[in-house]
Amino acid sequence: MPFPNPNLPYDIPNPPHPRWHQSTSRASRRPSSPSSRPSSQPSSRRARPSCPPPRAGLAILNLQLAAQRTGLGGKTIVELVPDPAVGGGGGGDMAEHGIRVGDVVGVGEQARGGERKRERGEMEGRRVGGVVVRVGARAVVVALDGEEADVEGRGGRLWLCVLSLSPTRFCVKLANDVTYKRMNQTMSKLQKASEAEYTPFIRVLFGLSSPTPVPPDNELRELDWIDPSLNDSQKNAIKFAMASSEVALIHGPPGTGKTHTLIELILQMLKQNLHVLVCGPSNISVDNIVERLAPHKVPMIRLGHPARLLPSVVNHSLDVLTRTSDAAAIVQDIRKEMDDKQASIRKTRNGREKRAIYGEIKELRKEYRERERGCVDSLVKGSKVVLATLHGAGGFHLKNRQFDVVNIDEASQALEAQSSPTIKSLNSKTKTKETNEERDKGRNGTGEKLTLESTLFDRLLALHGSDIKRMLTTQYRMHEKIMAFPSAELYESKLVAAEAVKARLLTDLPYPVEETEDTLEPLVSWDTQGGDFAEQIEGDEAGEKISSGESKSNEAEAAVVRMHVQKLVDAGVKPEDMAVVTPYNAQLGKLSQLLKGPFPGIELGSIDGFQGREKEAVVVSLVRSNAEHEVGFLGEKRRLNVAMTRPKRHLCVVGDSETIGPGSAFLKRWMDFLEANADLRYPALSDVYVGD
Numbered sequence: 001m002p003f004p005n006p007n008l009p010y011d012i013p014n015p016p017h018p019r020w021h022q023s024t025s026r027a028s029r030r031p032s033s034p035s036s037r038p039s040s041q042p043s044s045r046r047a048r049p050s051c052p053p054p055r056a057g058l059a060i061l062n063l064q065l066a067a068q069r070t071g072l073g074g075k076t077i078v079e080l081v082p083d084p085a086v087g088g089g090g091g092g093d094m095a096e097h098g099i100r101v102g103d104v105v106g107v108g109e110q111a112r113g114g115e116r117k118r119e120r121g122e123m124e125g126r127r128v129g130g131v132v133v134r135v136g137a138r139a140v141v142v143a144l145d146g147e148e149a150d151v152e153g154r155g156g157r158l159w160l161c162v163l164s165l166s167p168t169r170f171c172v173k174l175a176n177d178v179t180y181k182r183m184n185q186t187m188s189k190l191q192k193a194s195e196a197e198y199t200p201f202i203r204v205l206f207g208l209s210s211p212t213p214v215p216p217d218n219e220l221r222e223l224d225w226i227d228p229s230l231n232d233s234q235k236n237a238i239k240f241a242m243a244s245s246e247v248a249l250i251h252g253p254p255g256t257g258k259t260h261t262l263i264e265l266i267l268q269m270l271k272q273n274l275h276v277l278v279c280g281p282s283n284i285s286v287d288n289i290v291e292r293l294a295p296h297k298v299p300m301i302r303l304g305h306p307a308r309l310l311p312s313v314v315n316h317s318l319d320v321l322t323r324t325s326d327a328a329a330i331v332q333d334i335r336k337e338m339d340d341k342q343a344s345i346r347k348t349r350n351g352r353e354k355r356a357i358y359g360e361i362k363e364l365r366k367e368y369r370e371r372e373r374g375c376v377d378s379l380v381k382g383s384k385v386v387l388a389t390l391h392g393a394g395g396f397h398l399k400n401r402q403f404d405v406v407n408i409d410e411a412s413q414a415l416e417a418q419s420s421p422t423i424k425s426l427n428s429k430t431k432t433k434e435t436n437e438e439r440d441k442g443r444n445g446t447g448e449k450l451t452l453e454s455t456l457f458d459r460l461l462a463l464h465g466s467d468i469k470r471m472l473t474t475q476y477r478m479h480e481k482i483m484a485f486p487s488a489e490l491y492e493s494k495l496v497a498a499e500a501v502k503a504r505l506l507t508d509l510p511y512p513v514e515e516t517e518d519t520l521e522p523l524v525s526w527d528t529q530g531g532d533f534a535e536q537i538e539g540d541e542a543g544e545k546i547s548s549g550e551s552k553s554n555e556a557e558a559a560v561v562r563m564h565v566q567k568l569v570d571a572g573v574k575p576e577d578m579a580v581v582t583p584y585n586a587q588l589g590k591l592s593q594l595l596k597g598p599f600p601g602i603e604l605g606s607i608d609g610f611q612g613r614e615k616e617a618v619v620v621s622l623v624r625s626n627a628e629h630e631v632g633f634l635g636e637k638r639r640l641n642v643a644m645t646r647p648k649r650h651l652c653v654v655g656d657s658e659t660i661g662p663g664s665a666f667l668k669r670w671m672d673f674l675e676a677n678a679d680l681r682y683p684a685l686s687d688v689y690v691g692d
């Protein structure tokens with residue numbers, strides 16, 4: 001990629017799946033693979049490997065094709081099973097492989113022992129891409145990319161390897177070639193378009209015209225609320241968005257009911273008979289909206305690969321609707337015909353016959369796609385709300401389709417280049433709803449060229465000022481004391497804690513929790529200053545090295561975390577109501593070794609993976625402790641903001657203030673705030689290693 005991928009976490013999180021482990025297949029042990037060479041580490045270090053990064057070595061070898069059929073979009077669906085001739089035969093269960101539904105994979109012919117290096121390379125190059133749609137004990141089912149893709153007819157054994165993980169495993173998006181190609185194409189298209197081609201809407205987006213003025217808030221038209229419990233800032237944001245002709249930004253700090261507000265906004269738009277497109281940067285963000293719209297019985301359709309959708313929303317997916325709607329019958333018969341033909345290919349050994357059948361399938365596929373397009377068109381037209389990821393909305397299903405309004409959820413995470421395919425040709429207005437992050441004000445000046453790093457939210461704010469923005473100000477998650485710092489630093493002290501949450505303590509949980517110095521305190525800081533809790537550099541252990549440099553860990557700090565978790569559990573707090581988050585992958589590995597066994601149910605995550613989540617108690621492990629005051633990822637306010645705004649009743653920060661404070665002005669203020677407001681404690685090594 002010629003440009004950096006800002007969506008890729010610097011420190012790739014470990015998946016929370018308990019059964020996760022690196023593939024035990026021979027692929028990951030091949031001596032030719034440098035990452036799999038026997039480690040030169042002393043055996044004591046190798047004896048306790050931490051969770052490997054998820055992308056390392058995920059592959060299944062020795063597969064064969066068991067069945068093939070046609071799926072939505074004429075896609076070829078292949079079922080792969082272990083070759084019974086290998087590994088004792090019997091066509092039995094697959095060894096544990098860690099591959100999950102939604103993972104992007106490559107399927108290819110497996111090189112045999114005798115193949116030379118160049119031939120191996122060529123074979124790898126012929127790999128067909130696809131997405132895993134089902135994982136069973138005995139089979140993995142993959143939907144192959146591209147109309148003509150198939151893995152048949154090569155005879156040999158097949159292997160499957162993961163190219164990127166399903167975004168539904170975490171809340172983070174991983175790199176995907178198609179996404180970036182589409183973003184790039186859109187950027188060039190927009191840059192080449194002449195001004196005469198711009199609609200008035202695009203002119204506002206580019207800052208060539210100002211948005212149509214909206215009456216002052218107290219003069220906005222009252223609405224008939226579907227949910228009257230909305231608070232004033234939510235109601236005001238909705239009224240403002242409804243009154244804006246071109247664009248409205250809704251800035252929603254953590255827990256302020258952004259999704260709540262968006263749902264009401266969509267329902268209000270439907271009341272006015274508007275045709276609405278709703279997008280988010282990730283599948284999870286879109287699915288979340290589908291789930292919350294579903295009880296309102298809204299006719300809606302969710303575009304996107306069914307393998308990547310939450311099971312609860314699959315019934316609204318295009319894939320399912322094209323099978324079950326009235327318009328679907330006409331597509332079904334041709335789908336069956338293609339499946340029959342595909343089955344007949346496997347029965348014949350005659351090459352000429354095979355080619356002839358392939359030719360027929362090709363023709364059928366063309367017809368299938370035409371019929372399917374008609375079916376999809378009528379479904380999209382008949383749905384008042386269409387939901388897709390920003391990337392998905394730029395796909396062929398919505399080509400040339402216009403909507404009255406586009407709502408973009410989590411717009412502060414959506415790169416402008418992602419948003420543009422969605423809005424470029426739409427003569428519509430856009431409502432974007434921001435997420436938990438602080439605004440990076442002034443980053444994009446007026447008239448700046450479109451870039452792949454900026455967000456549409458930032459750009460519009462910089463172009464038109466805060467008149468086009470409304471902020472949600474009442475938050476329903478955090479105790480006042482937990483909210484105080486992020487509110488002052490990032491939300492101009494405008495956040496207000498709702499009555500119901502502002503003084504909630506762990507002792508008020510709906511189960512018995514003993515009153516202790518921890519459970520009665522919403523904000524605790526374990527300051528490890530003094531040099532005894534120094535960080536370690538990881539990266540030499542198998543699979544731990546990541547492209548952006550070595551990961552850091554801090555074993556003694558992990559022990560402080562364990563001590564604190566133990567104290568909360570001893571007081572009665574359930575481990576499943578707690579989370580430990582850290583920005584460093586290596587530290588996550590350490591924490592899992594230490595906490596998973598004694599506290600089953602506790603959630604461990606990278607900060608990125610914890611976005612959008614909440615827990616009653618959250619412990620943050622900051623890791624960095626060095627004489628050079630190097631703070632790495634901690635310098636990113638956005639990440640820290642995510643970490644410090646996840647807890648409801650108890651936040652415990654573990655870190656070395658002497659290292660972290662000098663890292664930036666923001667970090668200095670945070671450390672000072674903790675010193676002044678948190679229940680401050682100084683651990684000694686002897687406290688945390690007692691009894692070990």
Ligand SMILES: Nc1ncnc2c1ncn2[C@@H]1O[C@H](COP(=O)(O)OP(=O)(O)OP(=O)(O)O)[C@@H](O)[C@H]1O
Nearest residue numbers: 229230231252254255256257258259260476612613
């Ligand atoms: N007006 C309201 N009255 C009472 N509870 C509310 C109100 N608005 C939102 N909530 C509650 O606040 C919580 C957070 O709401 P929601 O998930 O919509 O927030 P969000 O801003 O999207 O969250 P996040 O910061 O995780 O993205 C939910 O439990 C929701 O029911």
